[in-house]
Amino acid sequence: MPLRMNRSTRINKNASFRNLAKxxxxxxxxxxxxxxxxxxxxxxxxxxxxxxxxxxGCDTVELWLKDRDKYFRCRGNRGSxxxxxxxxxxxxxxxxxQVIPGPDDDSNLAHLCRxxxxxxxxxxxxxxxxxxxxxxxxxKRPHSLLLKRESKSSIxxxxxxxxxxxxxxxxxxxxxxxxxxxQLKSKRKNHxxxxxxxxxxxxxxxxxxxxxxxxxxxxxxxxxKELTCLxxxxxxxxQPNLSLKEILQGIVEVLPPAWLHPDIAHxxxxxxxxxxxxxxxxxxxDRQHADILINEKxxxxxxxxxxxxxxxxxxxxxxxxxxxxxxxxxxEVAIIIRRxxxxxxxxxxxxxxxxxxxxAALGQLSAGIAHExxxxxxxxxxxxxxxxxxxxxxxxxxxxxxxxxKEIDKINEHITRFLDFARPEDPSFQRxxxxxxxxxxxxxxxxxxxxxxxxxxxxxxKDLPSVEGDPKQLGQVFLxxxxxxxxxxxxxxxxxxxxxxxxxxxxxxxxxxxFFRDTGCGIPEKDxxxxxxxxxxxKEKGTGLGLSIVYSIIQRHNGQIEVxxxxxxxxxxxxxxxxxxxxxxxxxxxxxxx
Numbered sequence: 001m002p003l004r005m006n007r008s009t010r011i012n013k014n015a016s017f018r019n020l021a022k023x024x025x026x027x028x029x030x031x032x033x034x035x036x037x038x039x040x041x042x043x044x045x046x047x048x049x050x051x052x053x054x055x056x057g058c059d060t061v062e063l064w065l066k067d068r069d070k071y072f073r074c075r076g077n078r079g080s081x082x083x084x085x086x087x088x089x090x091x092x093x094x095x096x097x098q099v100i101p102g103p104d105d106d107s108n109l110a111h112l113c114r115x116x117x118x119x120x121x122x123x124x125x126x127x128x129x130x131x132x133x134x135x136x137x138x139x140k141r142p143h144s145l146l147l148k149r150e151s152k153s154s155i156x157x158x159x160x161x162x163x164x165x166x167x168x169x170x171x172x173x174x175x176x177x178x179x180x181x182x183q184l185k186s187k188r189k190n191h192x193x194x195x196x197x198x199x200x201x202x203x204x205x206x207x208x209x210x211x212x213x214x215x216x217x218x219x220x221x222x223x224x225k226e227l228t229c230l231x232x233x234x235x236x237x238x239q240p241n242l243s244l245k246e247i248l249q250g251i252v253e254v255l256p257p258a259w260l261h262p263d264i265a266h267x268x269x270x271x272x273x274x275x276x277x278x279x280x281x282x283x284x285x286d287r288q289h290a291d292i293l294i295n296e297k298x299x300x301x302x303x304x305x306x307x308x309x310x311x312x313x314x315x316x317x318x319x320x321x322x323x324x325x326x327x328x329x330x331x332e333v334a335i336i337i338r339r340x341x342x343x344x345x346x347x348x349x350x351x352x353x354x355x356x357x358x359x360a361a362l363g364q365l366s367a368g369i370a371h372e373x374x375x376x377x378x379x380x381x382x383x384x385x386x387x388x389x390x391x392x393x394x395x396x397x398x399x400x401x402x403x404x405x406k407e408i409d410k411i412n413e414h415i416t417r418f419l420d421f422a423r424p425e426d427p428s429f430q431r432x433x434x435x436x437x438x439x440x441x442x443x444x445x446x447x448x449x450x451x452x453x454x455x456x457x458x459x460x461x462k463d464l465p466s467v468e469g470d471p472k473q474l475g476q477v478f479l480x481x482x483x484x485x486x487x488x489x490x491x492x493x494x495x496x497x498x499x500x501x502x503x504x505x506x507x508x509x510x511x512x513x514x515f516f517r518d519t520g521c522g523i524p525e526k527d528x529x530x531x532x533x534x535x536x537x538x539k540e541k542g543t544g545l546g547l548s549i550v551y552s553i554i555q556r557h558n559g560q561i562e563v564x565x566x567x568x569x570x571x572x573x574x575x576x577x578x579x580x581x582x583x584x585x586x587x588x589x590x591x592x593x594x
Contacts (some may be wrong), residue, residue, distance in 0.1 A: 017195060018101070019213060020195065020196065020199060021299070023055065024199040024200075024202065024203055027052075027055050027203065028203060028206040029049060030051060031048060031051065031206060031207060031210045032206065032209070032210050032213070032526075033202075034047060034051075034133070035210035035211070035214040035217070036212045036213065036217065037177075037215030037217075038209065038214060038218050038221050039214075039222075040065060040260075041065065041072060041214075041218075042072075042074070042194045042311070044214060045063050045065060045072065045074035046074055046076075046086045048063060048207070048210075049061045049062075049063050049074050049076040050076060050085055050086065052182070052184075052203075053078055053127055055077045056184060056312055057186070057191070058078070058184045058185060058186045058191070059077065059078050059164065059185060059186050059187050060075065060076065060077050060164070060184070060185040060186075061075070061182075061183070061184055061185075062075045062076075062078045062181075062182075062183035062185075063075075063180065063181075063182060063183070064113065064117065064172075064180045064181040064183070065176075065179065065180040065184075065211065066117065066180055067215075067313075070090045070091070070274065070312060071099050071117075071180075071314065072091065072311065073089040073091060074086060074089070075087055075089055080112075082421060085483045088374065089102065098114065099114050106554075112134070112169065113169060113181050113183065116132060116133075116134065116169055116171050116178070116181060117171060117178045117179075117180065117181050118178065118567055119132065119171075119178055121134070121456040129197065129201070131170075131171075131176075131201050132171050133168070133169060133170040133171065133197075133200075133201055133204070134167070134168070134170075135167075135168055135192065135197060136166065136167045136168075137165070137189060137190035137191065137192065138165055138166075138189055138190065139164060139165055139166065139167045143532075156170070163187050164185040164186065164187055165187060165188065165189040165190075165191075166184075166185065166186040166187075166190060166191035166192055167183075167184070167185055168180045168182075168183070168184040168185075168192055168200065169181060169182075169183055170184075170200060170201060170204040170307060171204070172208045172211065173204075173205065173208045174208045174209075174211060174212045175212075179208065179211060180207075180208075180211065181538050182204055183198075184200075191515075196375055201548050207445065217224060220437075222260065222321060225257060225258045225259075226258050226321065226325050228254075228257070228258065229254050229255060229257070229325065229329070230249075230328070230332075232250075232254035233251050233254060233329065233332055234397065236250040236251060236254075237332075237336045237339075239481055241338070242402065243275075244336075244337065244340045245276070246337060248269050248276045248333070248338075249276045250339075251269060251276075251329070251333060252267045252268065252269050252276050252277060253267075253278060254268035255278075255302075255304055256278060256304065256328065257594045258325060259304055259318070259322055260310075260317075260318070260319055260322065261306060261310055261317070262357075264306050264307045264308045264310075265304055265305070265307075266278045266280065266281040266282070266284075266304070266305050266306075266307060266576070267281070267302070267303070267305075268281050268302070268303055268305075268347070269292075269300065269301075269302045269333065270300045270301050270302075271299055271300035271333075271337060272299055273300075273302060273505075274368075281305070281308075282307065283305060283306070284305040284306050284307055284308075284311060285309065286305065286306045286310065286316045286317050286318070287303050287305035287306070287359070288302065288303060288304050288305075288316075288318050288322060288326050289301055289302075289303040289322060289326075290302050290327050290329070290330035291330065292330050292333050292334050292337070293330075293334055294337060294338050295338070297505070299334070299337065299505050300487070301330075302326065302329060302330050302333060303326075304318075304326060323339045330554050342417075342423050344490075352555070361547060373415060374412065374415050377408060377411060377412060377415075378412075380408060381405065381409075381412075382410070383431075384401060384404055384405060385405070386387050387401075388401050391496050401432070420531035425552065425553060426428070426556075427469060427470035427473050427553075427556050427557065428472075429468050429469060429470060430468070430469075430471070431466050431467075431468065431580050432468070432469045432470075432471050432474060433466055433516070434463070434464055434465075434466065434467055434474070434499075434512060434577075435460045435461075435464040437471055437474060437475055438458075438477065438478055438514075439460075440495065440525045441475055441478040441479055441482060442458070442482070442497075444479075445479070445483070445486070448483075448486060449495070452485050452486050452489065452490070452492060453491070453492030454485075454489055454492055454493055454494070454495055455492075455493070455494050455495070456494075456495055456496075456497070457494060457495070457496040457497070458496070458497045458498070458564075459496075459497070459498040459499070460497070460498070460499055461499070462514070464499055465501060465510070465512055465579045465580070466579070466580045467512055467557075467577040467578060467579060468557075468578065468580045468581075469557045469577065470553075470557070473556075473557075474553070474554045474557070476549065476550075476553065477550045477553050477554065477575065480546045480547065480549065480550050480571055481516050481550065481575075482495070482516070483546070484546060484547070484570075485516060485518035488518050488520025488521055488522075488570070488571065489518055489519060489520040489521075493512075493518060493520055493570070494517035494518070494519045495514075495516070495517070495518050495519075496517045496518075497515065497516055497517075498514075498515050499512065499513060499514050499515065500513050500515075501513070501579065502576070509578060510578070510579040511559075511576045511577065511578060511579065512576070512577050512578075512579050513574055513575065513576050514574070514575040514576075514577075515572060515573075515574055516572070516573045516574075516575070517570065517571070517572045517573075518570045518571055519569070519570040520570050521567070521568065521570075522565045522566050522567040522569055522571055523563070523565040523571055524567060525565075528563065528565070531547050531553035531563065532547050532548055532550075532561075533548065544572060551594055554575060555578075557577055557578075558577075558578055559575060559576050559577040559578065560574075560575075560576040561573065561574070561575055561576075562574040562576075
């Protein structure tokens with residue numbers, strides 16, 4: 001009978017051992033499968049802790065993971081048979097970067113955990129295994145351990161911080177290096193059997209493998225995100241139909257998905273004080289910033305900010321790879337801006353050369369026109385006037401003669417305008433009060449605006465800076481622009497004129513910008529490249545010289561003219577002129593007086 005009982009006991013024990021092995025095997029496979037999903041570390045810690053607490057029957061599971069030289073703790077407490085509570089516990093560090101106990105921690109237990117992770121525990125002490133793990137089934141009895149404190153040894157008793165009696169501490173290893181710790185606590189005495197020691201230590205090895213796999217998966221995912229971001233920027237930069245503003249806005253949109261927490265990431269680029277940002281951007285506590293340097297001058301910045309707080313990593317909640325990516329993007333943005341500016345300069349030079357060639361041809365043509373048309377036309381007018389005096393004309397014939405002289409004057413006026421455009425006078429530079437000149441032009445055109453039902457909204461400060469220019473030619477610019485605006489609103493509308501002073505970042509030059517905005521018919525996009533070409537006009541009675549003259553005058557004043565327009569909504573012409581330098585004028589005035 002005793003033999004039969006022993007045999008039965010052995011059978012039951014073997015069956016129990018096989019069931020235990022199957023359980024640990026199933027848990028290991030579940031952990032490895034979960035690690036393959038490359039989930040964020042907090043989610044990974046919570047789920048793994050939940051698996052272990054459900055499997056082991058412990059009351060508390062604490063998982064320490066070392067990631068990028070920082071430790072992250074996740075603690076799970078069994079609340080009932082059906083629910084558990086899990087929390088991420090931030091680790092505190094001393095000035096040497098070593099983990100120190102938190103306010104709710106037992107100092108000795110926290111230091112013991114740290115010593116085990118660092119491989120500094122004395123394995124000769126009771127409870128330690130050769131593997132470096134620590135086991136105790138009766139922690140409530142008077143319990144003391146020899147702990148290392150800065151090369152000094154001292155006896156300290158352990159306090160588990162609750163009604164716990166069983167304690168297990170198992171280091172987690174990757175490539176023979178400790179990268180974390182698995183802590184199990186139970187309120188039952190001797191909760192863990194001797195048979196389970198090897199299984200739990202094998203489980204810890206599996207967990208180390210899972211961690212390594214997860215790290216590889218996460219790193220691969222982050223590198224793919226970074227490459228996708230850089231590829232998106234390269235695609236934007238190579239699209240010739242996109243403006244620089246559209247490219248910068250596109251770059252802003254591709255940045256957040258490349259960061260670790262894309263759901264709360266926002267990006268912003270500032271270039272020459274012009275902001276480009278993702279929707280809902282707001283400056284947060286946690287942000288990464290990089291300067292945009294062009295020709296060794298800071299022209300702006302690029303930044304990525306988190307809308308919510310996240311745990312500390314390499315640079316706040318950001319990875320060092322994200323710092324490298326942001327710096328690379330800042331350099332790429334600088335290259336894109338510089339390349340576009342070079343292309344714009346080349347295009348402006350090409351346009352200037354083309355217009356100069358046209359002007360040269362028109363200059364040669366104008367001499368012939370003056371001789372071949374204007375002189376005979378003058379003779380015709382003189383002959384008509386003489387004939388009108390010699391012949392006795394009735395009222396009908398007098399009206400015919402009047403019309404003839406009027407049309408001759410009109411032809412002569414067109415020829416004069418053409419000659420002024422083809423062979424313009426050099427501007428006589430002086431200090432010009434732009435505000436006064438504009439108000440004078442508006443007063444001149446006030447009756448025309450009133451008859452055309454055009455309202456005026458003007459905003460010009462009294463301290464508007466003066467410019468260096470020719471008041472006669474600049475007055476002609478304002479006259480043409482305002483007349484064009486009135487003609488663009490045949491049924492009435494609004495003409496708004498305002499100003500601002502802009503500083504060019506590259507040269508620190510001050511520009512006075514004048515904005516002429518109408519609510520007229522707008523300019524078709526296909527016509528905009530030819531706006532300043534001589535004789536180009538969509539008006540029935542237009543000569544096509546008005547904007548050509550405006551462009552020519554602005555160029556001679558070292559200024560710029562830009563246009564924005566939308567069909568059916570109106571047009572905006574922007575005139576930029578260099579602000580006069582007070583010092584230069586003072587020196588000039590003093591030299592004249594002496």
